[in-house]
Each structure stands twice: as structure tokens, then as C-alpha cells.
Amino acid sequence: MNREGRGATTAHSLALTGPETFTGNRALDLEEGLIFEIGRTEVTGVDIAEPAPFRDRLGTQARTAPLDLPGLSEPEAMRHYVRLSRMNYGIDSGLFPLGSCTMKHNPRLNEKMARLPGFADIHPLQPQSTVKGALGLMAELSRYLLELTGMQAVALTPKAGAHGELCGMMAIKAAHAARGEGEQRHVVLVPESAHGTNPATAALIGYEVRSIPARPDGTVDPEAVKAALGPEVAALMLTNPNTCGLFERDVVAIAEAVHEAGAYFYSDGANFNAILGKVRIADLGVDAMHINLHKTFSTPHGGGGPGAGPVVLSDALAPFAPVPALVATTDGLALVEDEGADGAEQALGRMSAFHGQMGMFVRALAWMLSHGADGMRQASEDAVLSANYIRACLMDLMSAPFADRPAMHEALFDDAWLAGTGLTTLDVAKALIDEGYHPMTVYFPLVVHGAMLIEPTESESKASLDLFIASLRDLALAAKAGDKERFLGAPYYAPRRRLDETRAARTPVLRWTKPAPVADAAE
């Protein structure tokens, strides 16, 4: 912590009074306009010969006015996208402390494997006899997922965690319908600390969502679950470890109560990376759980990138798994495509057009194979160790709820430590940007006031954790010393300063409109 107490205020005030540059650039950080602003319609980076006379079949649909697409020369186009990419922040540029997201390093080996032509260049409509290797990889991935969870069946097709939740909850709905209790069981219990996708999923397929309050210690009380259970309850959805980074220590009692009431136990497995190789979730009484391959088993995600959310199912729910189902036949592996066909008699339907995210399957299996059983266990142990290290190193300056016991994979702070400073969680997050970090998750989970949720994962070195901790300590000291300006104006150094985030979300401007010509504007 030898960076504490340096005369940081002087440095930042100086920067604030530095000259506005003529170009808008700041040294080698370059401003970049939209391609519509910098492009010229008469320019193109390619030189294509005029097409030979052809028969125009567009008729009255043919465009009469020019399309006005902006053009750039080839080097200009290259610079445009490289400059934009430099404004981006990703796990490959620095520590990405978002909690509830698991931004971990994606080894390049995974990328190399995913680009093998036998995986990258195949088409979902190819005859199955020509993709036996890909089917073999899916079977191997399934075997690993079942071994790691102890569950009975796995559906690979869901394309994200939330999609996996939908799949698992549809399996639960199908199971109740098969028992003739589909109508009667119309309620799903969701603890108030749940990820927003849980209640959203239940509501999407027509369930009424009933909230279960958290205990003062941040976990779910089996007695509160029992009190809420009844013949109208279809399922309980529980995230474990939960979004406060805590292991639900009464999970077995909760599962038993749920089963006794004839309901199913859905476990949100997005935080599986905290217990991978340590806990067989089948032993906890789970009936369905999605696994975010893009969180637990590396692979890049965020910004809407591809994900994969396979769902593991218990004995009771396995028959309802969606098609296509991967089955072993005398001719080798095959995908059963039709509901009702042999091997998919009670299938709930189809979650996606084809077999799922092949690229993600390859990356996840590459990660599993390169780690091995001991490596996967160590990854979860190190992820938990890193989170607890961060919490322990910051607890004297920042306030951490539920700190009477170890955290799992996330370090959670509230805003009590900011009392009297005139600053908020948001101000701290913005100041962290100036220090070169993506902010942590803020104001989530909702059950913690002004929450700051930090998930370092196992892929940060101790040196990198120490630097991050030192940066947060510096900020905490500055906040307590009354250096408000540093926070309230932050970020000072980002290409854009404080945005009106509410307006951006509510009334986004998604279409560029050409400014009126100067002459018109002057009238």
C-alpha cells in the first residue's frame, strides 16, 4: 500500500488546467467521429469494374436517389475502427471487476480450437454423417457437465444464461402439466436478492412471481420458503452462491421443503465458477440449473457477445429436455430433431433453431481439458481467494455487509463508508474510470444500499489485485479527506464525461441524421 498518501490532488488539478487541444485529441488518444461524419459519399476503398450490362429485375422498387453511404479509403477505414477499438475497455486491456458477470481471461488456445475448420466451417444444415466430430465434441462436453454437477441430463441448445433459465423453467412447467397440475401450480418463488433474469423468466412463461425476503445475513431462510410454499407453487428459483456472493448454507433444507410441497427446485448456476469441482449440485437437491459456459468456462462475453447456457436436469425433469437431443445410436451419435420421436417422447419443444453455440462448446471444452479436474478445482478456489483478499484489504476503509463470514467469488461493499462525504457509489465508480479501471457493478444486488460488487476471478495475478486494491484505497482516502471535485467531475480523462444514462436508455438516438446544409441553417 505504498501508493497511499501521494500528492494526487496536485496532479489531477494540473491536468484539469491543461490546454484544450486544437484537435480535440489528447496526445496519442485520438478523437474519432462517426463514420457518417468523417466519410465522403464519393469515396470508396475498393475499385470494382462497372458491371457488364445486366437485366434490372427491381422494377419500381429500384432506388432512384443515391444511397449516401459514407466511404473511406482503405487506410482511413482501418484507422477508424482501430481508434474506436482503443476507446473500448475489455478483459484483455485491464482488470474488469464487474460482479455478477465473471469477466475472466479467455486463453488464446480456446480461440485457436474454435477456429479449427472442422468446427468453424461446418453448417447446421449439413448431413449429420458429415459432422460426427462436432457431435462427438458435444457429447464430451455433456459428459463433463454431467460429471461436474452429478445431474442426469443436459440440454445444450440454450444460448445464454437467461435462455437456459427459460429452458429449465419450461421443463418444470412441462413436468407439472404431465402430472395434471399445470393449471393449479401458477406461482414461482424468487428470493429478493435474485438476478433480475429469474423473475423475468418466470413471468415470461406466465407464472406469478412471489418474492421471498432475505434474512439479515443475506441468505434465504428455509422457514420463509416453507411459509410461502403451497399447492399453487410450481418452483423456487434460487441463485447459489447468491448475488451477495454468499453460499446459501440452508440450500439442502430449502430443496427438501420445495420437494415436499410438490414443487421443483431451479438453481441459477451463473455463479458455478465459485464452486466448480467443490460441490456436486445434484447432492443439493437441484432439479434444473443453467450453466453460463461464458462465465464459468472462460470464453469472451459482454456487450451482447455470444454466450451459451446449457441446462442440467434431474431424473424428474430429464424426459422433458428440448430437441434437438443428442443420443447414442448403433450408428454413433445423432441429433433427435422431432418432439415425440424416439428419445424425445416428452420433449418440451425447441429452444433454438439448431444445436446451440458450437464455438462456445469448443472453447468451454478446451478450457476444461487444459485445466483438468485439479485445475478446475483450483480455479474456483483461487477465484474465492481473490475475492476474499480484496475484501480483507479494503474492509478498514470501506464498509462490507455480511462480512462475519468468508465471501465466495465476489467482494460486496455498501455505501455506509461514504456517509458524510457528499459522495455516492456512482461517484466512486466514475472516479475508478479515471484510474484506468472499468467500474465494478454498482447498485446491485438491490438488497444492499449503494452496493459495489467486485468479482476479480482467478485470472488476476496478486500483483494486479494489489494495484487495484491500492487504487481503491487511494480513492477511499481521497473521499474521506473531502476531495469531492475528483469524484463529482469524474471521469475527467474518458473520451466522454458523465452521460445522461437514463435519457440514453429511455430515448436512445440510434439513427444518424444528416445535418441541414449550412445555407439552409442560416435562413
Ligand SMILES: *Cc1c(COP(=O)(O)O)cnc(C)c1O
Ligand atoms: C449473468 C447471470 C445471469 C444471466 O446470464 P446471461 O448469459 O447474461 O443471460 C443469470 N443469473 C445470474 C446470477 C447471472 O450472474
